[in-house]
Amino acid sequence: MKPYPPQDLAALDALLADRHSAWWDGFYADRARPVPFFGSAPDECLHEWLADGLIAPHGTALDLGCGNGRNAVLLARSGFAEVTAVDYSQAAISWATQRASEAGVSLRLQQASVFDLALATGAYDLVYDSGLFHHLPPHRRDSYLQLVAAALKPGGHFGMVCFRPEGGSGLSDAEVYERRSLGGGLGYSEPALREIWEGSTLFRIRQLRQMKPQRPAESGLFGEGFLWAMLAQRQWEWHQ
Numbered sequence: 755m756k757p758y759p760p761q762d763l764a765a766l767d768a769l770l771a772d773r774h775s776a777w778w779d780g781f782y783a784d785r786a787r788p789v790p791f792f793g794s795a796p797d798e799c800l801h802e803w804l805a806d807g808l809i810a811p812h813g814t815a816l817d818l819g820c821g822n823g824r825n826a827v828l829l830a831r832s833g834f835a836e837v838t839a840v841d842y843s844q845a846a847i848s849w850a851t852q853r854a855s856e857a858g859v860s861l862r863l864q865q866a867s868v869f870d871l872a873l874a875t876g877a878y879d880l881v882y883d884s885g886l887f888h889h890l891p892p893h894r895r896d897s898y899l900q901l902v903a904a905a906l907k908p909g910g911h912f913g914m915v916c917f918r919p920e921g922g923s924g925l926s927d928a929e930v931y932e933r934r935s936l937g938g939g940l941g942y943s944e945p946a947l948r949e950i951w952e953g954s955t956l957f958r959i960r961q962l963r964q965m966k967p968q969r970p971a972e973s974g975l976f977g978e979g980f981l982w983a984m985l986a987q988r989q990w991e992w993h994q
């Protein structure tokens with residue numbers, strides 16, 4: 755995909771500004787709402803990849819769109835020496851700060867849009883995203899992929915949870931711009947995800963599967979069947 759020049763990105767961002775940081779602050783204002791990912795249970799896929807050794811818990815991890823910090827806390831508990839967690843919403847960061855303190859772990863928390871971060875190049879062993887990518891507008895997909903690739907060490911892993919087609923709004927890319935809304939988040943087919951993440955040659959997908967539905971009260975884990983779980987690896991050689 756041809757990268758958008760910065761002025762086009764800014765213009766398209768302005769067109770689709772329905773889910774800005776203040777919107778997310780409102781989303782997190784009432785922590786008692788029955789939102790599935792408002793609990794403390796981490797993603798079942800992240801738990802499994804760590805338990806199976808597909809992700810080695812050492813070095814540095816970055817959680818993009820960390821929300822209340824439920825996955826960042828698991829990463830810190832699993833053995834990553836340094837866990838950075840970023841979210842657009844100050845309300846989410848405040849909640850994650852409290853969660854980290856209650857869990858007795860140290861997180862480097864930052865309120866920012868992922869596109870405004872000054873990330874060190876090749877600094878992370880793992881980048882994790884649970885539920886951010888499907889909230890990105892189509893014109894931001896390539897910049898997001900480049901951002902994740904640049905942040906990762908060669909051979910580092912990218913774990914992601916995003917909507918399957920049945921979980922998303924059903925809008926096509928063209929409809930997103932016609933309606934000036936993502937309609938609550940975009941669903942992705944398996945071929946679409948493979949084309950985006952492997953078509954770039956920056957990543958090789960190691961696992962792409964449906965998330966395993968969970969009852970968090972029983973398993974202590976989060977999982978919904980309308981979500982994908984994808985584990986990809988940053989390739990050693992890449993050309994921009």
Ligand SMILES: C[S@@+](CC[C@H](N)C(=O)[O-])C[C@H]1O[C@@H](n2cnc3c(N)ncnc32)[C@H](O)[C@@H]1O
Nearest residue numbers: 778791819820821841842843867868884885886
């Ligand atoms: C569906 S929620 C998932 C939260 C968390 N990862 C979880 O699974 O519990 C998506 C999160 O992405 C954050 N977000 C959306 N756009 C963002 C951006 N451009 N930069 C950083 N965070 C963003 C929102 O504030 C929200 O917390």
